[in-house]
Amino acid sequence: MSSNKTVIITNDAPAAIGPYSQATTNDELIFTAGQIAIDPKTGMLISGNVEEQTHRVIQNIEIILNNAGVGLDAVMKTTVFMTNLGDFARMNRVYGQYFKDKPPARSALQVTALPLEAQIEIECVAVKS
Numbered sequence: 001m002s003s004n005k006t007v008i009i010t011n012d013a014p015a016a017i018g019p020y021s022q023a024t025t026n027d028e029l030i031f032t033a034g035q036i037a038i039d040p041k042t043g044m045l046i047s048g049n050v051e052e053q054t055h056r057v058i059q060n061i062e063i064i065l066n067n068a069g070v071g072l073d074a075v076m077k078t079t080v081f082m083t084n085l086g087d088f089a090r091m092n093r094v095y096g097q098y099f100k101d102k103p104p105a106r107s108a109l110q111v112t113a114l115p116l117e118a119q120i121e122i123e124c125v126a127v128k129s
Helices: 050-067 085-098
Strands: 006-008 023-025 029-032 075-082 105-110 120-127
Touching (some): 075 085
Parallel strands (some): 075 105
Antiparallel strands (some): 006 023, 023 029
16 A cells, blocks of 8 residues: 555635645545535535535535545545434435445444534545546
């Protein structure tokens, strides 16, 4: 496996708000930073329920992956952080709209809080073909 790290940056997805990258790759795997429901046009967290936030989060991930030359079908693993696992079924219905065939492995856990009071954050690992 290659150890060369390349930073992935796109202006079409929310900018990093700290000392981290939107994603990194070693030309084999792509690792995204956790994405919350920030509208890339405004830089603000969208208002709305967990379904609306899940759509925005996955769209942000898709934009980053597209910039790296792959799509959501390249995602091997996601980690979902939620502030209320009681919303899991609602999140899962939206998630399933994006990962229909051969969905990635996934972990989901409840956390006390997320940046900007987001309800959900998702990170992923994808394969670069």
